[in-house]
Amino acid sequence: MNSKEPHLRPETIAITAGRPEVGADSALNQPISLNSTFVAGGAIGYGRYGNETWTALEVAIGALEGGKTLSYSSGMAAISAVFSTLPVGAKVVASDQGYSGVMTLLGNLSAAKKVSVKFVAIADTDQVIAALDGADLLWLESPTNPALDVADLPTLIKEAKTRKILVAVDNTFATALIQQPLAMGADIVMNSVTKYLAGHSDVLLGSLSTNDPAHYKALEGARRFNGSIPGPFEAWLALRGIRTFPLRFQRASENALEIAKRLNQHPLVTRVRYPGLPTDPQHAKAKAFMRGFGAIVSFEYAGDATSTDKVCESSKIVTYATSLGGVESLWERRRRWPIESASVPETLIRLSVGCEDVDDLWADIDAALLAAKK
Numbered sequence: 001m002n003s004k005e006p007h008l009r010p011e012t013i014a015i016t017a018g019r020p021e022v023g024a025d026s027a028l029n030q031p032i033s034l035n036s037t038f039v040a041g042g043a044i045g046y047g048r049y050g051n052e053t054w055t056a057l058e059v060a061i062g063a064l065e066g067g068k069t070l071s072y073s074s075g076m077a078a079i080s081a082v083f084s085t086l087p088v089g090a091k092v093v094a095s096d097q098g099y100s101g102v103m104t105l106l107g108n109l110s111a112a113k114k115v116s117v118k119f120v121a122i123a124d125t126d127q128v129i130a131a132l133d134g135a136d137l138l139w140l141e142s143p144t145n146p147a148l149d150v151a152d153l154p155t156l157i158k159e160a161k162t163r164k165i166l167v168a169v170d171n172t173f174a175t176a177l178i179q180q181p182l183a184m185g186a187d188i189v190m191n192s193v194t195k196y197l198a199g200h201s202d203v204l205l206g207s208l209s210t211n212d213p214a215h216y217k218a219l220e221g222a223r224r225f226n227g228s229i230p231g232p233f234e235a236w237l238a239l240r241g242i243r244t245f246p247l248r249f250q251r252a253s254e255n256a257l258e259i260a261k262r263l264n265q266h267p268l269v270t271r272v273r274y275p276g277l278p279t280d281p282q283h284a285k286a287k288a289f290m291r292g293f294g295a296i297v298s299f300e301y302a303g304d305a306t307s308t309d310k311v312c313e314s315s316k317i318v319t320y321a322t323s324l325g326g327v328e329s330l331w332e333r334r335r336r337w338p339i340e341s342a343s344v345p346e347t348l349i350r351l352s353v354g355c356e357d358v359d360d361l362w363a364d365i366d367a368a369l370l371a372a373k374k
């Protein structure tokens with residue numbers, strides 16, 4: 001398995017990492033290994049313990065994130081693996097406006113008295129630091145889904161590590177292209193590979209990366225015995241997606257900045273959230289440590305929940321669907337989901353900007369905003 005040189009830039013890593021060794025007639029791409037078991041005497045042994053196609057994907061994500069990587073059956077499976085390694089009664093500090101699936105899972109674990117959770121406003125650095133004393137895990141997601149709040153990662157990671165608190169960062173929105181939390185001192189970085197890394201809305205997968213052998217061992221054990229393993233075909237699809245990930249992410253991010261600027265001027269939009277906008281309250285903080293701002297834009301419609309739903313239903317190019325990070329633009333009113341945080345406004349639309357032509361996208365968005373007003 002070819003992990004290539006560590007000094008290569010992400011654009012090169014995405015294309016070269018996780019390929020088979022080169023030799024006469026060797027395969028260029030890692031084959032899909034469809035095996036539930038392996039002949040005894042080797043390092044894998046059984047299909048729940050390892051798989052060559054997972055390994056190829058893990059090498060590629062690991063090279064991008066700068067840590068040894070494990071893949072899981074979904075982003076939530078990866079997150080669950082982290083929480084499952086905590087001792088009963090562990091104290092977790094997490095965002096009060098993070099991904100609703102994580103907030104729900106933490107709420108359930110807390111109700112079952114497995115952990116206690118302190119939800120904080122992650123963009124308020126002082127508030128997060130004040131919550132750290134006695135914590136076992138700081139779970140950071142930045143930028144957050146869907147509010148696009150930015151956590152001051154370098155400061156918060158340093159403060160947490162000073163107190164010997166485990167730090168995990170959900171890097172799904174930013175990706176390794178614009179921030180590498182492990183290099184900032186985080187213990188674990190998580191990705192919903194479902195999103196930008198795979199990039200074609202055809203696969204669910206997750207990953208965890210770490211440079212600590214003890215964490216790796218515990219997280220590998222959680223996968224092995226919880227059975228939250230990726231399918232080999234899904235791993236192959238994700239690795240194929242990674243080959244174009246930097247190209248897609250860069251194009252989508254450029255589109256997102258332009259769409260955010262235009263939304264910011266639109267009479268039917270009351271507020272735009274995008275850390276790349278100079279007027280965004282998160283901009284200065286984000287600029288200090290991020291190398292870009294990603295491709296998710298959230299905005300509030302000048303109407304009510306019903307007319308905001310109508311905006312999402314009225315578009316022809318942007319699809320009304322949940323999820324994000326694919327080549328195709330998607331949007332939805334986040335509060336249509338009962339588990340979404342009540343602090344997210346009813347009229348907030350989360351737009352995952354894709355790789356289409358930006359003027360075609362804008363014409364579609366503008367027409368949908370106007371159609372819902374009638």
Ligand SMILES: Cc1ncc(COP(=O)(O)O)c(C=O)c1O
Pocket residue numbers: 074075076077099101141145170172173192193194195204205206323
């Ligand atoms: C920020 C973030 N983290 C984690 C997840 C969970 O990932 P998955 O859907 O792959 O389980 C999502 C899914 O939307 C997400 O947006």
